[in-house]
Amino acid sequence: GENVEQHPSTLSVQEGDSAVIKCTYSDSASNYFPWYKQELGKRPQLIIDIRSNVGEKKDQRIAVTLNKTAKHFSLHITETQPEDSAVYFCAASVNTDKLIFGTGTRLQVFP
């Protein structure tokens, strides 16, 4: 079955710097890759997703890139702000229902 690895497990950046979180997946049939943000004590929320027919997608300060050949995808956050501090989860799936999540990255943005 699908296996998703996520790195790093923790990431600390200065406000205004960029943050990059990387994930690799094992099932070459996976075609949907969402990223969820979970703030402390709150529910996970989708922040961006990408389908396998697209190499890059951007939404304001957030972007996701996908390399199907290498089977990895990354989340890029530019101009980080303290409110970006949270745990970020990547996921991969073949049929969009069965999401296999990574272990999460705790991002801390220091003012």
Place this chain on the structure above:
Amino acid sequence: ETGVTQTPRHLVMGMTNKKSLKCEQHLGHNAMYWYKQSAKKPLELMFVYNFKEQTENNSVPSRFSPECPNSSHLFLHLHTLQPEDSALYLCASSLRTGSSYEQYFGPGTRLTVT
């Protein structure tokens, strides 16, 4: 509260108890999910229901028994749990269309098995 709601928010139960977790979605979605979130582990998909039919059982022990009476309600019946079952149980729902696959999560039930 709108969106996806879960009750109770906190539950402490002994290993011999029987309890149920409830999830309700007010979004008109047609798919619902149960996830388990443990410390330092990824979100683990447990069950998937599409149009009230179970389409995924991710090798979950039989002491967890899901029930989906309609597309708005989802239950997780618990019996003879183990301490390692202590975790945050999250419910989610989605509208399976060709353009959006976002899953909307509830606030979770924090379960402690003593």
